[in-house]
Amino acid sequence: MAINLCELVLSSASSIQLILPLTFLFRMEKNTAEKVQVLIIGSGPAGYSAAIYASRANMNPVLYQGIQPGGQLTITTEVENYPGFPDGIQGPELMIHFEKQAQRMGADLRYGLATKVDFSSTPYKVWIDDEKLIEADAVIIATGASAKWLGIESEQRLNGYGVSACAVCDGFFFRGKEVAIVGAGDTAAEEALYLSKLCSTVHMFIRRDEMRASKIMQDRVMNTANIKMYWNTETDEILGEKSVEGVRVKNNQTNELNTIPVKGFFVAIGHTPNSEIFKDWLHMDEAGYVKTIPGTSKTNVEGVFASGDVQDKIYRQAVTAAGTGCMAALDAERYLSEKGLH
Numbered sequence: 001m002a003i004n005l006c007e008l009v010l011s012s013a014s015s016i017q018l019i020l021p022l023t024f025l026f027r028m029e030k031n032t033a034e035k036v037q038v039l040i041i042g043s044g045p046a047g048y049s050a051a052i053y054a055s056r057a058n059m060n061p062v063l064y065q066g067i068q069p070g071g072q073l074t075i076t077t078e079v080e081n082y083p084g085f086p087d088g089i090q091g092p093e094l095m096i097h098f099e100k101q102a103q104r105m106g107a108d109l110r111y112g113l114a115t116k117v118d119f120s121s122t123p124y125k126v127w128i129d130d131e132k133l134i135e136a137d138a139v140i141i142a143t144g145a146s147a148k149w150l151g152i153e154s155e156q157r158l159n160g161y162g163v164s165a166c167a168v169c170d171g172f173f174f175r176g177k178e179v180a181i182v183g184a185g186d187t188a189a190e191e192a193l194y195l196s197k198l199c200s201t202v203h204m205f206i207r208r209d210e211m212r213a214s215k216i217m218q219d220r221v222m223n224t225a226n227i228k229m230y231w232n233t234e235t236d237e238i239l240g241e242k243s244v245e246g247v248r249v250k251n252n253q254t255n256e257l258n259t260i261p262v263k264g265f266f267v268a269i270g271h272t273p274n275s276e277i278f279k280d281w282l283h284m285d286e287a288g289y290v291k292t293i294p295g296t297s298k299t300n301v302e303g304v305f306a307s308g309d310v311q312d313k314i315y316r317q318a319v320t321a322a323g324t325g326c327m328a329a330l331d332a333e334r335y336l337s338e339k340g341l342h
């Protein structure tokens with residue numbers, strides 16, 4: 001619709017009389033709701049997998065990509081653990097495959113950010129970029145989660161070149177090497193233990209003089225011979241030009257600086273699920289992960305489904321996100337059939 005109108009405006013640009021009514025039509029389009037059967041929010045592995053399944057089930061899904069088309073894998077380099085690629089694949093390339101496949105199946109992929117929702121009655125309302133209103137019989141949320149970072153320049157510069165926020169994803173690249181990890185919670189403890197099985201030494205930096213992790217996890221970390229703990233220690237700089245070569249840390253009690261040669265630097269200070277706009281409608285845990293009924297993608301609102309990292313604080317992998325995206329599309333299909341809407 002918008003493209004046709006644009007063409008019309010261009011072809012009749014000399015006619016003032018035509019342009020004025022067209023401005024009115026543009027405004028009409030902005031304020032008029034568009035009705036869709038299935039709306040998918042997010043374009044990571046979960047969103048695109050949901051789009052592939054929903055398209056193949058003739059549900060004509062519309063997918064909004066958000067500010068990171070392709071999702072988290074677009075900011076990484078080598079992905080070696082996604083099945084089907086025996087030689088590994090670059091993250092951005094993998095996501096182009098996902099996108100093309102969803103497109104080939106007929107999914108309507110669009111730029112835009114969901115900024116507000118109203119799940120009080122059906123069809124559900126979702127506003128895109130604060131202006132366009134979509135009304136959907138079913139909504140699949142696949143907005144992912146964002147890793148928290150320390151916020152230092154070298155961390156950003158070397159991201160994907162030795163700096164990572166995912167030990168399960170990238171630990172394998174540092175087999176037999178020394179690595180560092182920052183974090184003090186259960187996830188940091190788990191990631192340190194995972195790395196200790198692959199790497200020669202894991203240097204673990206803790207900002208305070210104690211860990212936040214549960215006692216059992218702390219005991220496991222402290223009883224692992226190749227995990228070396230550094231208390232009251234903060235990262236001052238990650239060293240290296242093209243890849244990580246070391247880390248300079250500071251003891252925040254004595255201000256003493258210490259340089260440790262490492263090849264990998266893992267940040268494990270938590271993730272933020274991208275669930276803010278749903279918080280008035282959906283049940284979430286204390287960290288903001290959307291709660292789903294175990295074994296399904298169903299949320300507490302009938303016809304609203306959640307998939308991928310936004311509802312998964314445990315596995316957080318591309319393959320699990322894709323799997324739950326598939327579940328969400330199948331759950332949506334059954335829901336629409338039961339309601340006689342499909």
Ligand SMILES: Cc1cc2nc3c(=O)[nH]c(=O)nc-3n(C[C@H](O)[C@H](O)[C@H](O)COP(=O)(O)OP(=O)(O)OC[C@H]3O[C@@H](n4cnc5c(N)ncnc54)[C@H](O)[C@@H]3O)c2cc1C
Pocket residue numbers: 041042043044045046047064065066067068069070071072073075076078079080081082112113114115142143144145146147164165166169170274277307308309310316317318319321
């Ligand atoms: C550096 C790095 C390396 C990784 N390496 C691996 C690896 O090697 N193997 C592996 O299996 N996993 C890896 N992961 C984890 C993997 O990327 C995630 O588990 C996976 O991407 C989660 O998929 P998802 O679809 O749930 O969400 P995401 O990939 O996070 O995508 C979320 C999508 O939602 C969109 N979105 C968010 N909010 C909105 C909104 N309001 N409106 C519209 N769209 C919105 C975003 O634009 C994005 O497209 C890595 C992660 C990182 C950060």
